[in-house]
Amino acid sequence: TWSLVNNGLTNLNISSFVGSGTTLFTGTQGGGVFKTTANGANWTAINTGLPLNTTVWSLAISGNNVFAGTYPGGLFYSPNNGQTWSSINNGLPSNITVYSILINGNNIFVGTGTSGIWSRSLFEIVGIDDYDNNTNFSLYPNPTSDKITINNNSNSLTETIVSIFNITGQQIMSKKYINQNSFEINVSIFSKGIYMLKIQDSKKIENKKLIIQ
Secondary structure (H helix, E strand, O other), X not given: OOOOOOOOOOOOOEEEEEEEOOEEEEEEOOOOEEEEOOOOOOOEEOOOOOOOOOEEEEEEEEOOEEEEEEXXXXXXXXXXXOOOOEEOOOOOOOOOOEEEXXXXXXXXXXXXXXXXXXXXXXXXXXXXXXXXXXXXXXXXXXXXXXXXXXXXXXXXXXXXXXXXXXXXXOEEEEEEEEOOOEEEEEOOOOOOEEEEEEEEXXXXXXXXXXXXX
């Protein structure tokens, strides 16, 4: 049977949902964003930085980073699980409504009411830090100018895929490792700068910063 889980909600016009574990976010029509860390048992408004009476049509999560597609106001971003919000509309048309959000790999896409689909590198918004601190992989030395070593700390001998992306989100390398808990990659062939590593095995995907100097 269904159970009502509205405790703490001051706006019942629900327009969007997103969640990670027992932490859930819901967007409302005219009441902004609400959050629960108890799987819906109790909700709290988290609208610091959002315009008053905001309608939130879409939500998306990447680690501790939360994105809200709104009207009015366009796209908003929180780096701290919804504690504070800031507008990230530079380059988007003015007075835009964001009805949908997709995070795909290292890019974020937004679907709008009148201006189609727009995309941007996720790195430009969230910075190049680990998206998830609950890590299975370690990377050293970092910074480096020659080689890096990646260790799979989960002791799970499976297929691991390592992809390297530049600051614009372009993939410049991808390599597969079979039944190896530790492997070395030569990065001296790449220009100096900041890169993102995407490390994926059968259990998890992690994104890590790499500095080549």
